[in-house]
Amino acid sequence: MEEGSILIKGAKVLLEDLREADADILIENGHIIKIGKINGKAETVINAKAEGLVAVPGLINTHAHIAMSPLKGMVDGLGLENFLKETSAFDAKNSPDMIYNSAILGIAEMIRNGITDFVDFYYGEDAVAKAVEDMDYQGNLAWVVLDNDKTTQKGDPISNAERFIRSNKRNGVNPMISIQGVYAASKETIESAYGLAEEYDKNVTMHIAETKFEVDEHKNKYGMTPVEWLHKYGFINKRLLAVHCVWLNKKEIGMISDSGAVSYNPTSNMKLGSGIPPIYEMHERGARITFGTDSVASNNSLDLFEEMKYGTLLQCVRLNDPNAITAKDAFGFATLNAANFLYRKMDYGIKEGAKADIVLLRKSVNMAGSNIVNDIVYSANPSNVAATIANGKLLYKDGFNERIGKVINRASRYISESRK
Ligand SMILES: [Zn+2]
Numbered sequence: 001m002e003e004g005s006i007l008i009k010g011a012k013v014l015l016e017d018l019r020e021a022d023a024d025i026l027i028e029n030g031h032i033i034k035i036g037k038i039n040g041k042a043e044t045v046i047n048a049k050a051e052g053l054v055a056v057p058g059l060i061n062t063h064a065h066i067a068m069s070p071l072k073g074m075v076d077g078l079g080l081e082n083f084l085k086e087t088s089a090f091d092a093k094n095s096p097d098m099i100y101n102s103a104i105l106g107i108a109e110m111i112r113n114g115i116t117d118f119v120d121f122y123y124g125e126d127a128v129a130k131a132v133e134d135m136d137y138q139g140n141l142a143w144v145v146l147d148n149d150k151t152t153q154k155g156d157p158i159s160n161a162e163r164f165i166r167s168n169k170r171n172g173v174n175p176m177i178s179i180q181g182v183y184a185a186s187k188e189t190i191e192s193a194y195g196l197a198e199e200y201d202k203n204v205t206m207h208i209a210e211t212k213f214e215v216d217e218h219k220n221k222y223g224m225t226p227v228e229w230l231h232k233y234g235f236i237n238k239r240l241l242a243v244h245c246v247w248l249n250k251k252e253i254g255m256i257s258d259s260g261a262v263s264y265n266p267t268s269n270m271k272l273g274s275g276i277p278p279i280y281e282m283h284e285r286g287a288r289i290t291f292g293t294d295s296v297a298s299n300n301s302l303d304l305f306e307e308m309k310y311g312t313l314l315q316c317v318r319l320n321d322p323n324a325i326t327a328k329d330a331f332g333f334a335t336l337n338a339a340n341f342l343y344r345k346m347d348y349g350i351k352e353g354a355k356a357d358i359v360l361l362r363k364s365v366n367m368a369g370s371n372i373v374n375d376i377v378y379s380a381n382p383s384n385v386a387a388t389i390a391n392g393k394l395l396y397k398d399g400f401n402e403r404i405g406k407v408i409n410r411a412s413r414y415i416s417e418s419r420k
Contacts, residue, residue: 005043005394007025007046008025008055008360009024010047010050014056014373015029018331030356032353053362054361055350056158056360057357058357061118061304062118062261062291063241063265063291064118067103067106069296069415070090070415071087071297072300073300076271081212089285091152091187101415107131112396114361116390118143119205119241119263122141122143125168129164129168132172141164141173142177142204143165145177145347182229183217184335206225206242209248212247217293228252228255234269236256237260240260243263257282258286260341265307267298268293280315283325291330308330308377312326327378328373333377359374360385361386
């Protein structure tokens with residue numbers, strides 16, 4: 001019997017083509033080894049049939065700042081510009097211990113909510129990386145770069161990002177690079193960030209056109225919108241995961257859609273009063289749309305069920321079209337689209353040989369609809385998550401295991417002590 005192996009018996013399985021089938025699933029060494037009738041043994045056996053569980057691909061959160069969990073509820077009611085003033089005052093006093101413990105709480109919330117992987121956007125990613133490892137989790141940790149005169153980081157952000165990429169040895173961690181935004185990063189800083197991405201073959205993520213203020217300010221300064229300006233220098237390219245993209249004109253929609261991936265954060269965009277991004281248009285033009293929660297300071301949850309539902313409905317109401325974005329589209333955004341960007345050629349979804357990132361949903365009374373995908377997008381919530389398996393590890397099954405439970409309790413105590 002393979003160490004750490006998991007056998008899911010008699011699950012309803014949501015296959016790649018969104019058909020449902022009855023099958024067993026065997027997981028070994030981080031991958032789905034077999035789907036079908038399986039008589040073998042495994043270290044952990046889950047009797048999905050008896051519990052009425054559906055196996056679906058794990059949800060992927062493509063935009064978060066998980067170490068901001070202590071700010072939940074503390075900066076509500078602010079627009080982005082004032083919000084950033086408050087949060088950078090918090091950042092200036094932050095410590096690696098605080099970042100580590102905050103990240104533990106963020107990770108716990110994501111695991112609990114059926115999120116199997118995420119993109120984090122922050123400084124101090126060494127501490128987040130330790131939290132990812134201590135929780136047996138996985139993550140794409142993008143060290144943020146911005147100009148030296150605009151950062152609260154100690155030292156030069158570009159050198160910090162490079163050191164993190166070179167030195168990270170934590171299990172489950174894939175380093176990336178993030179750029180705060182055109183309002184905080186010069187052309188030279190952005191060029192250096194892309195230089196690192198090329199050198200180490202990493203992806204880049206960046207807040208782009210989040211508010212009207214950002215776009216107007218950039219236009220006044222350079223005579224171009226942020227996307228036109230970034231495009232002119234070749235920064236809108238295949239490596240980029242563009243976050244927000246709320247304020248785009250027709251030409252910019254084309255520029256972003258031709259290049260690739262967008263992280264749609266509907267709750268954060270609503271809560272900060274930023275606006276509604278033209279997701280329908282970008283999706284139509286072939287952009288790879290994904291979902292992000294943003295931080296709990298501007299959300300206040302790490303819950304992709306909410307993002308899928310709100311994100312879909314917002315596009316429908318914006319366009320007066322009940323089919324602008326369908327449940328099937330939204331589910332694809334939260335799973336396969338994000339996986340295709342992050343894992344490039346690695347297989348994803350519930351099929352043999354794919355990465356074992358699986359969520360088991362309990363079909364409670366709120367999920368008794370006729371179509372599982374519509375149930376997931378319109379009716380499900382985190383209370384339906386019975387188990388979360390990320391990178392082939394069972395991290396949650398109707399509760400955390402004893403070891404992870406202790407790590408979470410310690411972090412919760414640390415954060416509540418720090419508030420006194
Ligand atoms: Zn953000």
